[in-house]
Amino acid sequence: MEQTRFTDSDGVAWSVREDGADDPRALTADVPPGTTWLRFESDLEVRRLWHYPDDWRGLSPIQLESLLDRASTVIARFRPAMHTGARGSATLDPQRPAPAQVPSTANGLNESPVDQSRRDKK
Numbered sequence: 001m002e003q004t005r006f007t008d009s010d011g012v013a014w015s016v017r018e019d020g021a022d023d024p025r026a027l028t029a030d031v032p033p034g035t036t037w038l039r040f041e042s043d044l045e046v047r048r049l050w051h052y053p054d055d056w057r058g059l060s061p062i063q064l065e066s067l068l069d070r071a072s073t074v075i076a077r078f079r080p081a082m083h084t085g086a087r088g089s090a091t092l093d094p095q096r097p098a099p100a101q102v103p104s105t106a107n108g109l110n111e112s113p114v115d116q117s118r119r120d121k122k
Contacts, residue, residue, distance in 0.1 A: 007061065019037055049070055
């Protein structure tokens with residue numbers, strides 16, 4: 001199975017290959033035999049593009065990224081959340097969800113909108 005590798009403008013490394021319904025790893029019960037697509041795969045996700053040029057192997061990284069932008073995500077891989085251990089060092093905890101992001105306020109402090117409204121009433 002021939003594949004091409006490229007790095008997109010965000011610095012994400014991708015491998016690209018033609019995949020199809022005849023491949024036992026494709027898991028495509030809903031796709032007729034003989035159907036093919038381009039499979040874009042990175043550490044973070046897998047994307048599928050149904051309609052692509054026959055000469056995709058000769059495309060530049062910029063052209064491959066253009067195809068990638070048209071592809072649909074079929075698998076999104078999430079990295080485990082980091083948390084601080086007992087000694088203050090960061091460790092991975094696959095059972096613990098990532099902390100919620102709190103938007104920054106205009107004054108540069110990380111206050112929740114509730115805290116901001118209470119302060120404005122004083």
